[in-house]
Amino acid sequence: MDITLYHAPSTAALAVHWLLLELEWPHQVRSLDLEKREHKTPEYLKLNPAGLVPTLVIDGQAICEAAAIVMHLGDLAAARELAPPPGTPERGQYLRWMFFMANTLQPAYRAWFYPAEPAGPENVEASRRAARARIEWAWEEVARHLSAGGPYVLGARLSVADFLLTMLMRWSRNMPKPVDHWPVLHAYAQRMKARPSFKEVYAREGLTDWT
Ligand SMILES: N[C@@H](CCC(=O)N[C@@H](CS)C(=O)NCC(=O)O)C(=O)O
Incomplete structure (x- = not known):
């Protein structure tokens, strides 16, 4: 999997960053300077229309919303048993x-x-x-x-x-x-x-x- 995290330090992106490190999954990190409003550029808004961090791009698909992203990672990493199986x-x-x-x-x-x-x-x-x-x-x-x-x-x-x-x-x-x-x-x-x-x-x- 090709994984890129768009984040800024000490924000809602931390849970995603932390979980990626916990899983020891290789990933790239793109830091956005919120003061310079790098999260409001037309390029970034294509990934995250709300202009917020985090965004995680997995194999070309952008996912927004910190809670949704970490849930998705938990499901992808099923063998790590960090997310109970659906229906239980x-x-x-x-x-x-x-x-x-x-x-x-x-x-x-x-x-x-x-x-x-x-x-x-x-x-x-x-x-x-x-x-x-x-x-x-x-x-x-x-x-x-x-x-x-x-x-x-x-x-x-x-x-x-x-x-x-x-x-x-x-x-x-x-x-x-x-x-x-x-x-x-x-x-x-x-x-x-x-x-x-x-x-x-x-x-x-x-x-x-x-x-
Ligand atoms: N519901 C969003 C909220 C994300 C959010 O509020 N991120 C803040 C940083 S903690 C942000 O991007 N702030 C910049 C802004 O509002 O312009 C999520 O969970 O991803």
Whole structure:
């Protein structure tokens, strides 16, 4: 497979980059400078019409949306058993948490980091307040889930969901209530951060925070 990741460091692309390293799949990385708006060029918009990172191109086919990309990689790497097979009860739980992340956590984070988007620049404070409440509620739910089961999202078995979840946890690091506030989330994050592939993605993206 010919794989190219379009990304920018420390963004929603990190989960994809990290999973590629975990799988040890050869790939090329194209870094886009968001400040220079390289993600809004006509060439890039052909791959990702929303003008966002990440995009993964596999054998000429572009796939957008971080959650969709990591799920697709999990399915392609079936032998690694990081994605439960379709139709199994575990798949149902997997889908539930993947969609929770993509539908609840990610949009709330988007509103936190881009607070003018939901209701314009004049409502930035209200948007951030609402986003923060939603994010903290979501982490409360995840903490409850991991306390009842764990140590991973799907229980005993590591899955693609853990890579996406850890990335989303990282995004809370400069928020008023980072995930480390919840002991169960802190312990979970420490476990995920201990993976050699996490250290590798950090090195490749030049990251040093939240270690
Ligand atoms: N739903 C998209 C969201 C991606 C997203 O918001 N990416 C941010 C970086 S974390 C981005 O590209 N921001 C640049 C912009 O909005 O112009 C996904 O999961 O891929």
